[in-house]
Amino acid sequence: MAMNHFLQSPRVRARTSASDSGVLSSLSAIVGEEHLLVDPERVEPYGQDAVKEKFPPEAVVFPRTTAEISAILRLANEARFPVTARGGGVGYTGGAVPVEGGVVLGTDRMNQIKRISPDDLYVVAEPGVTTYALQQAVENEGLFYPPDPSSYKASFIGGNIAENAGGIRSVKYGVTRNYVLGLQVVLPRGEIIRTGGRTSKNVVGFDLTGLVCGSEGMLGIITEATLRLLPLPEATGTVRAAFKTMREACACIPGFTGERVTPVALEVLDRNSINAVESMFAFGLSPEATALMLVSVDGTVEETERTLSIVERVLRYGGAFDLVRARTKVEEDRLWDVRRALSPAIKRYGTLKLNEDVVVPRSRVPDLIERVEEIGRRFNTFVVNFGHAGDGNIHVNYMCDREDPEAVSRAREAVKETFAVAIELGGTISGEHGIGYVKAPYLDMALDPASIDTMKRIKQTLDPNNILNPGKMFT
Ligand SMILES: Cc1cc2nc3c(=O)[nH]c(=O)nc-3n(C[C@H](O)[C@H](O)[C@H](O)COP(=O)(O)OP(=O)(O)OC[C@H]3O[C@@H](n4cnc5c(N)ncnc54)[C@H](O)[C@@H]3O)c2cc1C
CATH class of the missing domain: 3.30.43.10 (Uridine Diphospho-n-acetylenolpyruvylglucosamine Reductase, domain 2)
Incomplete structure (x- = not known):
């Protein structure tokens, strides 16, 4: 063992x-x-x-x-x-x-959707339902469950809640926690509790639902979740745009706010990401593009059309070229394929990917990416940056060969410096992947000792024998 x-x-x-x-x-x-x-x-x-x-x-x-x-x-x-x-x-x-x-x-085996309530806008599901199955089930009723981690076809609702998963739609709709109304949880010693309820407002007692969301399977096992739903937007639309620099691309983001547009998703890909997907899948991206932006919006059909025109105007004004607007669902999917292709495409750069998900205030994304590129050069490690620019959550991927211990050690040093930079820029070390055992050694970079001590005391109170998921978060 x-x-x-x-x-x-x-x-x-x-x-x-x-x-x-x-x-x-x-x-x-x-x-x-x-x-x-x-x-x-x-x-x-x-x-x-x-x-x-x-x-x-x-x-x-x-x-x-x-x-x-x-x-x-x-x-x-x-x-x-x-x-x-x-x-x-x-x-x-x-x-x-x-x-x-x-x-x-x-x-x-706990994979049943127990109830969908269109009137009261909630769904009750067991933890083993996949995110995708839940989304499909509620969409069949004209309803919408927005949290959408890219792993949605494989991830379970229980895992999403335990990690407080985000996704590309977080810019407009927030993260998993924003959709959890109530939970049934088995505490580490076997007691069964119910937190929250089925109403959208509930302020009775401490917010135990909030405590369990993001607790990474250390404070209890979720056995049922009541999740908030929204009406399914009538239409969605996407624009893809190329830029000469990442700074230029990110400078468009406040422009959307100025025009009173909240994109559903706002993703960026850096030069290495573009090269990776283009050389593997030949999407026909402009060779002059060193940054790519994908912007999605939703609403009624008329609103979506109007908002897409505003988005295009802001992007063009900001220096975008090679603009493509998707007019159908199939075209939209094709635009998003570029983003989906990243995971397989960057594998060619190394057998080991140190995939980080640092987050900074969104105005600092260009600073973060420039600093990360400098770290990559200094540690002689290939780095690929892409992610959720709309909420400042960037996936920094240091690539190296698993079999080369010296390269792995350089990449790990680069990760540590990246965490320090994210914190210096006003952000933190994880926006959606959590801590687990992988980031546990860095917890004290992001949290003060009193906060860590408070968390340890909560864990100790609920799980005095350290039964549930030991060896995580606190090393
Ligand atoms: C290709 C890829 C893309 C991804 N994209 C995203 C993304 O866009 N956004 C994002 O946030 N994450 C993303 N992730 C990370 C990951 O998919 C999410 O963290 C997801 O929520 C994990 O769900 P899971 O069911 O696989 O959980 P697992 O990996 O099985 O478990 C995760 C944690 O949850 C705990 N847990 C699981 N079930 C329960 C339960 N019933 N009760 C209590 N604790 C439980 C486990 O103990 C563990 O600590 C991605 C991962 C991959 C591989």
């Missing part, structure tokens, strides 16, 4: 192994033998997420009900083995991997 030795505390060492036969037969009695995996080959895939480092669990369980999860956590507290909740397993900070071993609790 993989163990990350620096993470082991004496308390961890005193734990019972989850592969103890008594523990396994109790787990089997709770979920049923067919929903318990122990074979090393079958548990192995549950030991990694999008970070691609391996920490195989001792066992994987797939409960169907809240009561089963409660029983598993009570057993874990008695026998003292770690439990790590897992959604779609596409997190970027190792949140779902069991770095201290124990049991992975997969929510795949």
